[in-house]
Amino acid sequence: MDGNSIHGMGGCPVNHGGNTGMDKPVTKWWPNALNLDILHQHGARTNPMDADYNHREAVKGLDFEAVKADVKALLTESQDWWPADWGHYGGLMIRLAWHSAGSYRMQDGRGGAAGGNIRFAPLNSWPDNASLDKARRLLWPVKKKYGNALSWADLIILSGNMAYESMGLKPFGFGFGREDIWGPEKDVYWGSEDEWLAPSEGRYGDLEDASTLENPLSAVHMGLIYVNPEGVNGQPDPARTALHVRETFARMAMNDEETAALTCGGHTVGKAHGATAELSIGVEPEAAPYEQQGFGWHNPDHGGSAAKSFTSGIEGAWTKHPTQFDMGYFDYLFNYEWELTKSPAGAWQWAPVDMPDSEKPVDAGGSGAAQMPMMTDADMAMKVDPIYNEICQRFAKDEAYFRDTFARAWFKLTHRDMGPRVNYYGPDVPAEDLIWQDPIPAGATDYDVDAVKAKIADSGLSAVDLITTAWDSARTFRGSDKRGGANGARIRLAPQKDWAGNEPQRLAKVLGILEPIAAETGASIADVIVLGGNVGLEQALKAGGQSVDVPFAPGRGDADDAMTETESFDVLEPVADGFRNWKKDEYAVSAEEMLLDRAQLMGLTAAEVTVLLGGLRVIGANHGGAKHGVFTDREGALTTDFFVNLTDMSNSWHPLDDGTYEIRDRASGEIKWTATSADLVFGSNSILRSYAEVYAQDDNHEKFARDFVAAWTKVMNADRFDLVA
Template sequence: MKMSQSDPASKCPVLHGANTQIEPQQLVWWPKTLNLDILHQHDTKTNPFQSDFSYPEAFADLDFEAVKSDLIALMTTSQNWWPADWGHYGGLMIRMAWHSAGTYRIADGRGGASRGNQRFAPLNSWPDNGNLDKARRLLWPIKKKYGDSLSWADLIILAGNMAYESMGLKTFGFAGGREDIWHPEKDIYWGAEKEWLAESDSEGSRYSGERDLENPLAAVMMGLIYVNPEGVDGKPDPIKTAHDVRVTFARMAMNDEETVALTAGGHTVGKAHGNNSMEHVGPEPEAAEVEDQGLGWLNKTTRSVGRDTLTSGIEGAWTTHPTQWDNGYFHLLLNYDWWTTKSPAGAWQWEPVNIKEEDKPVDVEDPSIRCNPIMTDADMAMKFDPEYRKIAERFYNDPAYFSEVFARAWFKLTHRDLGPKSRYLGPDVPSEDLIWQDPVPAHPTHITDSQIATLKTAIYQRDIPTADLIATAWDSARTFRGSDRRGGANGARIRLAPQLNWQGNEPERLARVLAALEAIKAEQGIDISIADLIVLAGSAAIEKAAKAAGFEVQVPFSAGRGDATDAMTDAESFDVLEPLHDGYRNWLKADYTVTAEELMLERTQLLGLSAVEMTVLVGGMRVLDTNYNHAQHGVFTNNVGVLSNDFFVHLTSMEYSWEPKGNNLYHLVERETGAVKWTATRVDLVFGSNSILRSYAEHYAQDTNKAKFVEDFIAAWVKVMNADRFDLK
């Protein structure tokens, strides 16, 4: 049993289907309309800061030690309106931080703690986030005190850190740098279910086959962070639950050892709440009354705090001393037999058989009362799954090792989506470079204009096809995703496994270009990284193409990228960045359930581009002949390789008609002669069919906007090349 929701059967908690699905009323009217809103979801109009506000600068002025002291004091300063269990808020603050970070998934890098998204729907009203609104409200005096120098996103994670510190754990460190958003993120696909906590055989289930979880999802049910604590579909079975745990944590970039450490470390402190009837719990925050002032799950019928608090429906603490960091979790888990029972709220849980009185935790309000500890089905998976059991026993026998592994795993959990270490702020940033941070060595940023000119001349003299140089630079940079700030051109990992073998990178063409660039670097003797040289070569090719169109331009270039090594690269973790489609290069690896144009929107959003930038880039890339394997779909020009606005001119011309000729294939036919002039894909045609995109296409097709097209293409190109250059922002 979980936290109740208002009318769950009749409401879809999030938009279901592709990330690009339109609003319900429009869906009824025009079901094929492409929604571009995800490209503009964080418009500056929603942000109260002035354009010159710099969060890193504001954070630098923060009295960080004072903040930590205030948080330590908060942990044991119980407030009557929401009293602390055992007089300590540590468990609640850790759960808040955990659930903020725990939405992260590696497949698309979305979710996580780095934007403070937990403050908004749907996350603020997820069943699994029950009563975390109280934790954030308890933190409000500290947020109010330090203001804009401390984001909610940073404060939430720091509160979890200080909760552990106050209970005796030496944490691995903390980095600030999470900047708040001011509007819910609409680009995250949370699942297709039409109700909260829907079982795996329900409509829109995220499971297929033999319990195969849909990508990119990590949680097992709509509204949960991880797995169902009562068991698969609410039925206790630790072995089945172990499968769910392993899949879910792997999709959060955690191995078995980290999984056991996090499960045990999270349940070493605090308790679950289910000592009452769930029927008394009111609606979640988004459905609450105005007088509730953003608070949800209020019990206005009976006593709702202290020992009678209702959250998950499970009732009890996991350890004997729930406000202390110790090894008690493994002591109870491994030394007692456990059986299934139900909480007062009716939720399945496990309790020990014949437990010693001294091993029982005391009541949260009355220390003279002792209560049975509990375990969830996920906890029992640590006991019954053979591999998890081995790790649990090692942790039990070596408490120091357990503390170290947990501290590192907690740091990884709470910082994974923050991006590279160069973005980390504050005095508690660990000095150690961690492989999951995708480290890139520093490289000198100084390179003279004459050296750049020399390199460009050498590139031209090599007579490498401009399309190949542009495609290589694009492929190097397009891996960037703003969701978790991974990928990008910095590091030149396109020359390392696994990227050099990705189908979408055309390995044979890539090898030729890289060999040529390596030779140029060696011949010229200029201290430039291959990462920089790849980008510079693409820029030089664009300048050449613009000159052919009659425009003398210089593509802005900023040196400073480094070259990563194999030792700095966790090849397996980069598998999730492999492109399986790229509308900019008019390529689909296979057929997908969503349209090619929807896939392009997803890539565009991850790159941080607007609809206008997407439009101008596609138009330029087509005439530059950068399609995958030089396919001619969408190359609407007689002057291939010239940076012209021909794509838009011919797309918007009424001299032609379009005819479907198969799966994702169309012919452009001359109306007068009936002859086939060009071919195209859905990605090409959407810029003429979608009313918004057509307005941009017409803008660039105008005779008076040839120069503006070149200017805007270069600006958008540079934005992609520098997407991961946080040192420039």
């Protein structure tokens, strides 16, 4: 018998690949297959917490001051296995917090600090995040002590705040409340490159025009947070770099003043590390062997010396006193000329001309020897670019102004993806409403809901008008950064009221009838819009022979123009809505791929996508009243007809030259319906078809109605953070 046999069966006893996923995933065999993975991440099966665990309630029980004190204490407790620069981990923790938050991009709201995604691949192994694995490990004793209530996501950002506070900056504020994810975010597109730091040309229509950076990206290279610190494509040119700095920060919703403040304030403390040849540095954490236990970038020259640490390959501090938040950055930047040089690791950087040793920072390892400071190409951009120069000159002349501007920009950077203030906990939450938080006033809850419903029902508005208006108001919600949604009724404000996807003329007509109802009854317009959708849905349910209660929770408020940062809402505009069978234009990606992207941002599962789309089709909610996918002779009634007719083998399906399809009677050849790919994918994709078949069954009419109402209510309440305990 073969020595490797088990019970007479030859071969290895382990199903290679079977316990880590298919060795050839579906998309490897069939690259054009629709990948539903983004709808299936972060589910209950990946979450180790108890089913009844409520993170918001747990956070409320934290001893906030004790947590802050412990974090601040560890900053000056240097560890032999990773010694602190000048005995202070402040610079390292600021970089950890910065790089955790800095992956956020405004275009789709993805990335950012919420969730603690920097713990997982690919971010944990990006070249730009070299050695931040050490920073997370230094924080482990605090995480271990406070357990579930203190998320990694909160702790990482708190460490940056406490670092600044310990080095002399009063932070603008801090909010606890981020909840950890338990695996990497599969829904974030970081770029198409197959190698780290690949040349930037592949990301731009024209590298000389920074605005042509591919959407939704904000970083200039795969594996970087922002710009290349050595210059565009590693070629120093501060004026050119400034243009890319401006674009990449704008894609994070930062203006020029905030960008300059973050650059200068971020580099007022700490140092860059490149005193060791990059070729001697080991592989990143995801490629490291077991014995390194999650550590990457092994540095054989480190020898327990802070001065020998490696991160970016650039070497040196930006200021004379790198553990103090002071004005030293501006003293260096403006009081010296700078010349191009290279670090010991071979990276381009800038060095001051004729700086005496007495003005230089000392060695981070504690020898006391003077060390040459440096500036990156992005730092030099602050001096060379006329707009940034003017801002920085103002900072240099007014320390209070600089401190306040930086503190506010840092708060925005580290809290941008937390959504409105209702999601913030702790003693340091600022009382001020900030425009980028999309503030919404509290809405009334004491009005007569039934009376409002009666007025809506008697208004003369059709069920379709009511349903589509409520849907369009709510569909803007993005779970990625908790923006958008029906609360605030911003669908009646610029820019949303003019979006093509909202059918502006129809929308104006509907709002012209609903707004007086709100005024008469004391309800908010936001509540009336959602309640109107519910009224329309109840009418469609009744027409379909079903009776299901449609839940409603009053309390939405109405935002106004002063509460709305118009430009930042442009990125929320839907350019396609598969649920309403609409595209603003033709795109390189398919309608069904855009449907999944929208659904993931809305927090929907594949089953919820299926039931909502099928129901909206038969109700007749298509954009502009289009008939594609309306597989029913009972339009307006909430029935299972979409699924029944989609799966009916008496039909045949035929593509047309314009990308649409005809559904014909197989026997007679009669055209019965038309469709788009966003309709037929529910019959062609094996996973989606399995859901469609559930609702096509004769015994699931009631289940379909219940499931549709549940999914509808989830969409309407997605931004009601006040409803979560």
